[in-house]
Amino acid sequence: MVLGFQNEDTGFISFVCYIAIVYALINDLLIFGEHLGTMELLGSALVLFMTFTVGMYRYLKSQEGNLSASQIDQQEDFRSSSN
Numbered sequence: 001m002v003l004g005f006q007n008e009d010t011g012f013i014s015f016v017c018y019i020a021i022v023y024a025l026i027n028d029l030l031i032f033g034e035h036l037g038t039m040e041l042l043g044s045a046l047v048l049f050m051t052f053t054v055g056m057y058r059y060l061k062s063q064e065g066n067l068s069a070s071q072i073d074q075q076e077d078f079r080s081s082s083n
Helices: 002-007 010-030 038-065 069-082
Strands: none
Touching: 010 038
16 A cells, blocks of 8 residues: 555545445455444445545546646646635
8 A cells, every 4th residue: 555655646545545444344244244234334335436436537537638647636726726
């Protein structure tokens, strides 16, 4: 994981780290036989949905002008600072 933070955009890697929550819940279910409650399932669905949404947003923005993720972040920072 440390190498991922060193070699890739930290915003993207941090979203990948959130998926670890979902993997932990799946392991609880399959390995330890724990039963997942409604809140755990809703939380996992929210994490997956937001990770997918942000990933698709970044992908589509990068395809518009073949921008890198860091260039997209710089554009977003500029827009937020100018408001």
